[in-house]
Amino acid sequence: xxxxxxxxxxxxxxxxxxxxxxxxxxxxxxxxxxxxxxxxxxxxxxxxxxxxxxxxxxxxxxxxxxxxxxxxxxxxxxxxxxxxxxxxxxxxxxxxxxxxxxxxxxxxxxxxxxxxxxxxxxxxxxxxxxxxxxxxxxxxxxxxxxxxxxxxxxxxxxxxxxxxxxxxxxxxxxxxxxxxxxxxxxxxxxxxxxxxxxxxxxxxxxxxxxxxxxxxxxxxxxxxxxxxxxxxxxxxxxxxxxxxxxxxxxxxxxxxxxxxxxxxxxxxxxxxxxxxxxxxxxxxxxxxxxxxxxxxxxxxxxxxxxxxxxxxxxxxxxx
Numbered sequence: 001x002x003x004x005x006x007x008x009x010x011x012x013x014x015x016x017x018x019x020x021x022x023x024x025x026x027x028x029x030x031x032x033x034x035x036x037x038x039x040x041x042x043x044x045x046x047x048x049x050x051x052x053x054x055x056x057x058x059x060x061x062x063x064x065x066x067x068x069x070x071x072x073x074x075x076x077x078x079x080x081x082x083x084x085x086x087x088x089x090x091x092x093x094x095x096x097x098x099x100x101x102x103x104x105x106x107x108x109x110x111x112x113x114x115x116x117x118x119x120x121x122x123x124x125x126x127x128x129x130x131x132x133x134x135x136x137x138x139x140x141x142x143x144x145x146x147x148x149x150x151x152x153x154x155x156x157x158x159x160x161x162x163x164x165x166x167x168x169x170x171x172x173x174x175x176x177x178x179x180x181x182x183x184x185x186x187x188x189x190x191x192x193x194x195x196x197x198x199x200x201x202x203x204x205x206x207x208x209x210x211x212x213x214x215x216x217x218x219x220x221x222x223x224x225x226x227x228x229x230x231x232x233x234x235x236x237x238x239x240x241x242x243x244x245x246x247x248x249x250x251x252x253x254x255x256x257x258x259x260x261x262x263x264x265x266x267x268x269x270x271x272x273x274x275x276x277x278x279x280x281x282x283x284x285x286x287x288x289x290x291x292x293x294x295x296x297x298x299x300x301x302x303x304x305x306x307x308x309x310x311x312x313x314x315x316x317x318x319x
Contacts, residue, residue, distance in 0.1 A: 012258060012260075012261075012266075013252065013253070013254045013258060015170055015255060018168070018250070018252045018254075019088070021252065021314045022043070022088050022167070022168055022313065022314060023043040023087065024043075024314065025087075025311070025313055025314030026044075026087025026088065026312065027043040028311075029311060029312045030042065030043070030045065030053075033053075036050070043086070043087040043088065044083075044085060044087055045085040045086070048082070048085050051080060051084045051092070053085075054085055055092065055095055056100075056305050056309060056312065057096075057099065057100055057103070057305055059100075059103045060095055060096070060099035060103055061095075063099060063102065063103050064080075064095060067129075067131075071131070077133060077145070077147070078130075078131045087312075088167055088168040089167070090149075090165050090166055090168070090169060091149070091165075093289075093313065094150060094163075094165040095130070097248075097289065097292060097293075098128060098163075098165075099130075100302060100305050100306075101128060102127075102128040102129075102130075104301075104302070105127075106302070107128045107152060108125070109295050109296055109299050110292065111126050111152065112295070113291060113292065113295045114244065114285070118282065119244050119246070119283065119285050120244060120282045120283050121160070121161065121244055122154060122160050124155050125154075126152035126153060126154060126155075126160070126161065127152065127153050128150060129150070129151050129153060129159075130150050131147060131148075131149070131150075132148045132150070132159055133145040133146060133147035134146075137203075137207075137236075137237055137240050138203050138204055138207070138233065138236075139201050139202055140202065146233040146234065146237055148163065148164060148234055148237065148238075149163055149164050149165045150162075150165065158241065159241055159243060160242070160243040160244065161238075161246065162234060162238040162244065162246070163245075163246045163247075163248055164230075164234055164245075164246075164247050164248070165247075165248045166247065166248070166249045166250075166256060167250055167253075167289075167313075168253070169255070170255050171227065171228075171255070171268070172229070173229055173230030174226060174227050174228075174229055174230075175197075175223075175226045175227075175229040176229075178223075178226040182196060183196060183223075183226070185222050185223055185226045186221065186222065186223060187217065187218070187220050187221060187222060187223050187224075188205060188223055189205070189217060189218045192205055195223075204225070204232070204236070207236045207240065208236065211236065211239050211277065211280070212277040212279070213275060213276065213277065215277075216274070216275045216277065217275055224272075224275055228268070228272055231268070231272050232272075232275075235284060238284075239280060239283065243283070244283045244284070244285075245283065245284045245285075246285050246286070246287055247269060248289060248292065249269075249287075249289065250289045250313075251288040251289070251290050254267065255267060256286060257269045257270065257286045269286040289313070289315075290315065293310060293315060
């Protein structure tokens with residue numbers, strides 16, 4: 001067979017096909033609700049200012065606006081993303097999936113799901129918050145700090161569960177120094193002085209050593225962080241807080257996790273977990289949007305919005 005025919009029998013899902021499903025579902029959802037969309041992109045609202053129309057529940061949109069005002073008063077970042085009005089926005093997806101659990105004090109559904117996966121989740125009750133950062137952890141005294149999409153705080157207000165959400169993304173965030181052409185991508189553990197971020201006193205390399213990642217990385221020729229910088233920063237943040245890191249992803253995407261033809265797991269999460277010391281494997285997990293939707297349905301308390309969520313993101317109905 002020629003290459004085009006061979007492409008049709010590739011045994012793994014294709015990311016472009018997944019995006020087409022999301023775009024169709026978002027476009028249909030906006031159309032059914034009579035919402036104005038971009039003339040060339042029916043899966044995107046007509047302008048950023050209409051971002052609230054991308055949120056299923058008004059109570060969640062009200063909560064987001066309230067939190068944004070509170071953070072502004074404290075001079076803390078609470079950014080609404082540039083494309084939050086887009087039907088494929090991962091931030092909007094998280095507001096739509098996790099936001100109702102926060103405003104309805106039902107975070108326990110998410111926590112119970114994590115415990116069922118045997119994650120090392122502390123006991124007690126948790127309260128959810130969007131957009132968490134802490135400049136002190138990595139000495140990020142300027143620029144964009146390491147941030148997590150969502151955290152669950154324990155009863156004393158300390159974040160213990162750190163969640164990063166991905167929808168149509170095809171990667172974890174990369175190192176901006178490498179992207180800018182200011183780094184050749186070689187492994188800095190052979191010469192720490194070659195790392196610009198280490199030079200300006202960011203503590204990423206030191207913390208990788210502190211938690212034992214270095215032994216798994218030092219034999220690499222290329223720096224494992226250049227293309228997966230976000231993953232390691234967020235995992236280290238969670239470990240520094242003695243917490244748990246969870247990637248919330250869509251299992252229709254092949255990017256972060258999918259089944260291989262020989263029964264093995266493939267995707268970025270299985271790959272990157274090879275660089276994580278075994279001692280922390282019960283504190284890091286990938287949980288699918290589909291698993292979260294199933295748990296919310298099983299609670300029997302959120303039918304007024306979870307089925308609308310399923311329609312909006314092209315998921316099967318409860319029936």
